Ligand code: SF4
């Protein structure tokens with residue numbers, strides 16, 4: 680089984696977190712087209728026969744997508760037994776309308792809020808979720824106030840000189856499959872590096888060996904095998920050099936990621 684697949688509904692965000700592992704502070708405005716979403720999910724459903732444990736709809740900030748509610752029935756119909764989760768920073772939750780809350784309930788969509796212990800109205804969102812019988816949880820696993828504010832800065836090797844197998848072995852975010860434009864990547868770094876490259880004018884290169892094209896894959900087994908193996912792009916990652924620091928806004932400097 681594929682334990683989890685991530686899909687960006689937007690690439691941009693209404694928060695600006697230092698070292699964001701999805702490169703959202705660097706991304707231009709992007710809203711996923713609903714027809715592209717349906718096409719890719721239909722193919723994924725055919726290939727996997729629904730053998731996907733969890734599907735995370737995220738970004739960026741997914742609640743910025745004006746049609747977010749229309750994505751829910753498509754995902755639920757094609758993946759009736761998959762846990763469907765919207766990952767959000769929560770800023771826009773209190774202002775969601777009845778249609779949103781009813782759709783979450785109807786299509787069994789869970790809400791997971793990334794709690795950065797910022798001045799965000801989590802209580803109103805919790806009340807709305809309770810009122811509509813929608814599950815709302817938090818992605819923070821830290822135990823105390825101080826630790827909740829800790830942020831993990833991700834480190835890249837811009838020259839790609841790491842031994843890719845070692846990088847993969849030590850990587851904490853491997854096997855977080857990401858589906859984007861018909862391709863399945865092992866992690867969010869690979870899938871969204873285009874924003875980093877474009878913003879800083881770098882060329883951290885993605886080759887055809889770094890992803891699986893779901894339209895060309897001949898079996899689900901071959902996809903599953905690819906998702907648990909290192910890829911050449913891992914040479915750009917220094918998983919041993921994750922840096923823990925207090926949350927702060929991104930200044931969009933390359934040193935935040937390298
Ligand atoms: S809220 Fe999440 S997606 Fe948005 S900038 Fe922060 S870490 Fe990135």
Ligand code: SF4
Nearest residue numbers: 846850853866913916
């Ligand atoms: S490219 Fe490889 S090492 Fe880097 S984050 Fe992805 S899986 Fe981990």
